[in-house]
Amino acid sequence: MTWMVTGGAGYIGSHVVQAFRDEGIEVVVLDDLSSGHEQFVPDGVPLVRTSILDTAVVTGALREHGVVGVVHLAGFKYAGVSVRRPLHTYEQNVTGTVSLLRAMAEAGTPSIVFSSSAAVYGTPDTDLVTEATATAPESPYGETKLIGEWLLADAARATADGPLPLRHTSLRYFNVVGSGREDLYDSSPHNLFPLVLDALVQGRTPKVFGTDYATPDGSCVRDYIHVADLARTHVTAARALSDGRALAPVYNLGSGDGVSVLQIMAAMARVTGIDFAPEIGPRRPGDPARIVASGAAAARDLDWRMTHDLASMVATAWRARQVAERA
Incomplete structure (x- = not known):
């Protein structure tokens, strides 16, 4: 069983890669190194240096490595900058996710854990955000993360009665340190x-x-949550999807x-x-x-803990x- 981590040469992605290896799960990294670091990729872990926008290369990598699921962390993650660069943000985060989902469908890869963001909530009017809190993103970055969640849900509905239904969940979190x-x-x-x-x-x-x-x-x-706790929970979600467990479409890690x-x-x-x-x-x-x-739902279903x-x-x-x- 091999999982792909897009953006796996970045700060969070490299910790997710390490968490997979700690669990004895094979992993392959896909990263264009626009903000990642090649030295963050451990020895023995394949690095596919390409953009998720290159659907053909991504499809080939999924097939070559026999990937059964993807942790999707690649994207443009700077909310403030996204206000000045909305087209770039949408291209990387929305068009890129469409490209990845198309590649997964073509390669027969059925599972995805999506790195979403608490930016989808904007400025909530509650002291404690839950998954039921209304989404109201206030930046192109937050908007693209919410659209990414919608894309996964739509793709899952479209494939639900087919031979390879998409299994997915999205993890929303705030400040990773x-x-x-x-x-x-x-x-x-x-x-x-x-x-x-x-x-x-x-x-x-x-x-x-x-x-x-x-x-x-x-x-x-x-x-604020620790990156190692976050990484471990990505692996727990990946295992759950591989095992066919029903997960909620979104979880807050708070x-x-x-x-x-x-x-x-x-x-x-x-x-x-x-x-x-x-x-x-x-x-x-x-x-x-x-x-x-609140991280209560993730604690219940994904063993999330600080x-x-x-x-x-x-x-x-x-x-x-x-x-x-x-x-």
């Missing part, structure tokens, strides 16, 4: 953890945008609690040993005070950042 291995790190220029760690390494002061929100310490509260930006800054100072007081700036337009999701606290999230990210700095 930490590291499961010291040689795998988050290199995103937009995510909070690498931005703060880069600033500290370079002698700059990290910045907090707004401390006058209606939260316990005045800063925004967000949902903490049910949340962490404030100021709490993260304090943890960064404690773990790194770099004493600093963050610079306080004005609110950014569109930043809600709190976005936290095994890392905030200190562990920061410590593992910091160690990986130090290893990358020495490399």
Whole structure:
């Protein structure tokens, strides 16, 4: 049994690949390396260097490696940038998913775990987001993730009575942090953890945008989950689909609690040993005070659980950042 991880050379994808290997499941990576790192692909794991937009190459790779399912992580993931580059975002995330589903149908690959996003909710009007919370994406990125979910559902309905019905589920999550291995790190220029760690390494002061929100310490509260916990749950979902278990179309992978930006800054100072007081700036337009999701459904069906606290999230990210700095 071989699974393909699209975007498997990226930060999250490489952890998913490692999680599959830890479970003894064969895996192949498909990545165009536009944001991934070839060194993140373990020795012995085939790397197909191509875009998911190249349907023929993807089809050939699925057939060549006898792929039974796909974890689909490839895509353009920057919500803010997507506002400036909507056509690129739609091409990569919507057209790319259409291409992948077509390749899967042609190759006879029946299962897919889709990396969705909590961006599909926009700014929810509830303190705790569930799968029943209304979707109202506020960026092209969030829109394309929701459309990706629709594509899977439509393809499944269209093939339900055929010889090879599509089995699928989508995992929605917020902020993924930490590291499961010291040689795998988050290199995103937009995510909070690498931005703060880069600033500290370079002698700059990290910045907090707004401390006058209606939260316990005045800063925004967000949902943070450890990348290793996330990766393990992708594998659990893949196994469930391979075993023919019925899964819900979407699951939130959330903490049910949340962490404030100021709490993260304090943890960064404690773990790194770099004493600093963050610079306080004005609110950014569109930043809600709190976005936290319930992971209850995923805990029930996918054994989703948080095994890392905030200190562990920061410590593992910091160690990986130090290893990358020495490399």
